[in-house]
Amino acid sequence: MTRNKLKEVAMRLFGEKGYDGTALSEIAKEVGVKTPAIYAFYENKEDLFMTVFREAMQSYNTFIQEVSEEQKELNARESLYRVLSRQYQFYKKSPEPNLFVLRYVLFPPSFLKETIEDAFLHSDETLTKAIEGLIEQGIREGVMKDQSVQPLVDAFLNLMDGLSMQYFYYTSKELYERKLNNAFEIFWNGACS
Amino acid sequence: MTRNKLKEVAMRLFGEKGYDGTALSEIAKEVGVKTPAIYAFYENKEDLFMTVFREAMQSYNTFIQEVSEEQKELNARESLYRVLSRQYQFYKKSPEPNLFVLRYVLFPPSFLKETIEDAFLHSDETLTKAIEGLIEQGIREGVMKDQSVQPLVDAFLNLMDGLSMQYFYYTSKELYERKLNNAFEIFWNGACS
Amino acid sequence: MTRNKLKEVAMRLFGEKGYDGTALSEIAKEVGVKTPAIYAFYENKEDLFMTVFREAMQSYNTFIQEVSEEQKELNARESLYRVLSRQYQFYKKSPEPNLFVLRYVLFPPSFLKETIEDAFLHSDETLTKAIEGLIEQGIREGVMKDQSVQPLVDAFLNLMDGLSMQYFYYTSKELYERKLNNAFEIFWNGACS
Amino acid sequence: MTRNKLKEVAMRLFGEKGYDGTALSEIAKEVGVKTPAIYAFYENKEDLFMTVFREAMQSYNTFIQEVSEEQKELNARESLYRVLSRQYQFYKKSPEPNLFVLRYVLFPPSFLKETIEDAFLHSDETLTKAIEGLIEQGIREGVMKDQSVQPLVDAFLNLMDGLSMQYFYYTSKELYERKLNNAFEIFWNGACS
DNA sequence: CATGAATGAGCCTTCATTCAT
DNA sequence: AATGAATGAAGGCTCATTCAT
Numbered sequence: 001m002t003r004n005k006l007k008e009v010a011m012r013l014f015g016e017k018g019y020d021g022t023a024l025s026e027i028a029k030e031v032g033v034k035t036p037a038i039y040a041f042y043e044n045k046e047d048l049f050m051t052v053f054r055e056a057m058q059s060y061n062t063f064i065q066e067v068s069e070e071q072k073e074l075n076a077r078e079s080l081y082r083v084l085s086r087q088y089q090f091y092k093k094s095p096e097p098n099l100f101v102l103r104y105v106l107f108p109p110s111f112l113k114e115t116i117e118d119a120f121l122h123s124d125e126t127l128t129k130a131i132e133g134l135i136e137q138g139i140r141e142g143v144m145k146d147q148s149v150q151p152l153v154d155a156f157l158n159l160m161d162g163l164s165m166q167y168f169y170y171t172s173k174e175l176y177e178r179k180l181n182n183a184f185e186i187f188w189n190g191a192c193s
Numbered sequence: 194m195t196r197n198k199l200k201e202v203a204m205r206l207f208g209e210k211g212y213d214g215t216a217l218s219e220i221a222k223e224v225g226v227k228t229p230a231i232y233a234f235y236e237n238k239e240d241l242f243m244t245v246f247r248e249a250m251q252s253y254n255t256f257i258q259e260v261s262e263e264q265k266e267l268n269a270r271e272s273l274y275r276v277l278s279r280q281y282q283f284y285k286k287s288p289e290p291n292l293f294v295l296r297y298v299l300f301p302p303s304f305l306k307e308t309i310e311d312a313f314l315h316s317d318e319t320l321t322k323a324i325e326g327l328i329e330q331g332i333r334e335g336v337m338k339d340q341s342v343q344p345l346v347d348a349f350l351n352l353m354d355g356l357s358m359q360y361f362y363y364t365s366k367e368l369y370e371r372k373l374n375n376a377f378e379i380f381w382n383g384a385c386s
Numbered sequence: 387m388t389r390n391k392l393k394e395v396a397m398r399l400f401g402e403k404g405y406d407g408t409a410l411s412e413i414a415k416e417v418g419v420k421t422p423a424i425y426a427f428y429e430n431k432e433d434l435f436m437t438v439f440r441e442a443m444q445s446y447n448t449f450i451q452e453v454s455e456e457q458k459e460l461n462a463r464e465s466l467y468r469v470l471s472r473q474y475q476f477y478k479k480s481p482e483p484n485l486f487v488l489r490y491v492l493f494p495p496s497f498l499k500e501t502i503e504d505a506f507l508h509s510d511e512t513l514t515k516a517i518e519g520l521i522e523q524g525i526r527e528g529v530m531k532d533q534s535v536q537p538l539v540d541a542f543l544n545l546m547d548g549l550s551m552q553y554f555y556y557t558s559k560e561l562y563e564r565k566l567n568n569a570f571e572i573f574w575n576g577a578c579s
Numbered sequence: 580m581t582r583n584k585l586k587e588v589a590m591r592l593f594g595e596k597g598y599d600g601t602a603l604s605e606i607a608k609e610v611g612v613k614t615p616a617i618y619a620f621y622e623n624k625e626d627l628f629m630t631v632f633r634e635a636m637q638s639y640n641t642f643i644q645e646v647s648e649e650q651k652e653l654n655a656r657e658s659l660y661r662v663l664s665r666q667y668q669f670y671k672k673s674p675e676p677n678l679f680v681l682r683y684v685l686f687p688p689s690f691l692k693e694t695i696e697d698a699f700l701h702s703d704e705t706l707t708k709a710i711e712g713l714i715e716q717g718i719r720e721g722v723m724k725d726q727s728v729q730p731l732v733d734a735f736l737n738l739m740d741g742l743s744m745q746y747f748y749y750t751s752k753e754l755y756e757r758k759l760n761n762a763f764e765i766f767w768n769g770a771c772s
Numbered sequence: 773c774a775t776g777a778a779t780g781a782g783c784c785t786t787c788a789t790t791c792a793t
Numbered sequence: 794a795a796t797g798a799a800t801g802a803a804g805g806c807t808c809a810t811t812c813a814t
Contacts, residue, residue: 020213151375162355190383406599537761548741568730576769
């Protein structure tokens with residue numbers, strides 16, 4: 001119980017205030033426990049952080065995995081749009097792990113720069129493959145004209161990255177949804193013309 | 194002299210390791226001075242940080258200003274592409290202030306969350322206006338079909354955001370340039386079809 | 387245990403060397419503990435100081451309270467003399483809190499000038515009332531001639547104040563006792579003639 | 580010019596906030612000069628303090644000297660009362676040096692405990708002698724009855740000490756004057772009966 | 773005379789961590 | 794599983810002082 005509450009609070013605080021900006025005492029206090037209690041569950045601050053990091057990363061990977069898999073019944077356009085809206089749903093449902101991942105992928109604390117780069121590159125590849133699949137499907141379906149896949153993949157991944165960033169600094173829901181739809185529409189036009 | 198060296202080193206270290214992760218002693222050491230010397234030039238850590246922040250922000254605004262202005266002789270496509278390549282040049286030429294801005298716009302230390310939001314919203318508006326201008330030019334030129342401007346602006350700004358993020362986590366120059374060109378190409382296609 | 391030793395040592399050092407002249411490290415060292423240990427018991431230097439101040443003030447108030455109360459069997463002269471000798475006994479028995487009170491009533495650190503003034507005014511009133519009572523008793527007894535009470539109260543309180551000061555800068559016990567007795571004798575003569 | 584302004588400001592600040600509580604930078608700032616300028620006139624903080632101390636002490640001694648001397652035309656009662664009112668005038672006219680003397684006679688910084696004790700004992704003797712003279716005059720005049728001088732001297736000096744303290748913690752002028760007059764009246768009664 | 777720049781020493785405080793209970 | 798007490802290390806900051814200008 002405490003173990004999990006610690007993880008949750010740590011995820012939020014590390015995500016909001018950074019590794020160095022978050023004191024173990026703050027985490028403990030929010031959980032309603034004294035600082036040394038943390039050491040009953042985690043070896044030290046780094047261990048707690050890494051545990052949280054792994055969990056956030058896994059949550060992110062699960063999202064990517066789901067995106068990769070259930071592309072059965074839908075056509076390419078629907079599938080690609082679905083990727084974006086799933087990403088959006090996912091951010092809305094659990095912003096903490098996503099803010100966490102975004103933060104530490106962009107700005108890892110020095111002691112795990114490498115670890116994070118490796119972990120993230122792996123996810124990136126999986127995602128890339130999945131998007132490739134969808135693009136190829138689109139071409140097979142004939143809605144996209146027959147062209148090289150790479151540019152479309154690059155463009156779509158860029159779209160996703162842009163939307164990730166924007167999610168965390170545009171607070172307005174309506175604004176974000178408009179941007180999502182507009183950006184996707186232009187992408188889709190560009191892909192089909 | 195020392196004053197400026199402090200600013201430079203602080204910009205880099207704050208950008209790389211965060212506000213809490215950067216000790217004044219580190220900054221001082223790199224400059225070749227003892228910690229208390231900092232206080233001859235800056236009131237305290239926050240003041241040094243804010244000074245650096247203002248400078249980085251101004252550097253960013255200068256970039257936006259330039260983008261807004263010299264769109265005379267070029268046609269719309271060239272102008273829009275030029276925005277991206279200028280952004281790229283700008284990142285390459287002075288990555289420090291840009292990493293700094295990116296970091297603290299996304300993850301401001303709590304004591305200046307508001308300040309940063311205000312400052313950034315202002316830049317965002319200026320940039321939006323400039324892009325609007327270019328899109329309208331494109332429509333006037335007849336290369337883009339006559340359509341509402343908003344979607345194209347949203348898409349282009351998203352493109353820029355995505356590229357910003359990618360600049361700082363894809364180290365390879367070639368990879369980045371490919372992504373930039375591909376994403377722009379799809380955007381342009383989408384805008385003209 | 388440590389908590390109380392800290393209070394004792396702090397009382398003495400703050401009394402002897404002043405708030406700014408006393409480093410927490412000194413206090414800690416005398417107690418046989420490292421400086422940060424203090425923070426397990428007190429929020430900060432100010433808190434430790436205030437705790438000590440409250441205790442010293444309470445000790446002083448207890449003295450005044452006792453003086454106010456047990457004036458039953460004795461006649462006025464004995465009672466008044468007793469006040470002085472109790473004050474003397476009290477200083478001898480616990481010089482630390484008294485030196486502390488004297489110091490900070492006369493020279494409060496700016497951050498608690500008001501607090502101290504309030505606290506002390508209250509004690510002063512209680513003491514004044516008690517002395518008034520004794521003087522009135524003296525008049526009722528017929529040993530003091532029937533006169534207005536105020537001048538006698540003023541004179542007696544002045545006597546006490548003078549003796550307070552002198553206690554802390556005349557080190558010799560005999561000298562002090564002589565002064566006490568002589569000053570009281572003249573006062574008593576003055577009150578009865 | 581600056582030299583004297585430094586002394587004045589130092590006297591006031593050292594008197595109000597104590598040796599350790601007063602930074603050279605504060606003194607310099609009030610004088611309108613930067614800290615290192617102080618070292619053009621005084622060797623160091625201690626030297627400035629000592630200079631100020633000597634001056635304050637001298638001012639105090641001057642007062643005592645005056646009291647000792649001009650007791651020509653007046654009778655004993657007038658002379659003694661005059662001592663008190665001069666002391667009062669003196670405090671009113673220049674409270675700074677007097678607060679200073681009071682503070683550091685009671686609570687000397689450790690590095691000049693001895694110096695101060697010596698200096699003050701000397702003043703004390705002079706004052707004692709002067710008061711003795713006045714008392715003897717009173718006896719010669721026949722207004723005081725023929726008695727040993729010591730008790731009267733002790734009582735009168737105690738009176739002065741009490742009034743010194745009270746001057747600095749009772750802010751009201753009227754209150755203070757009442758106390759002065761009342762205390763003196765009782766003393767005089769006691770001395771004459 | 774005065775100042776800007778710099779420093780060594782030291783202070784208050786926080787923090788991660790340990791250990792006995 | 795949890796806590797109170799304690800600590801080493803470090804951080805931000807102030808201060809008296811020096812020195813070249």
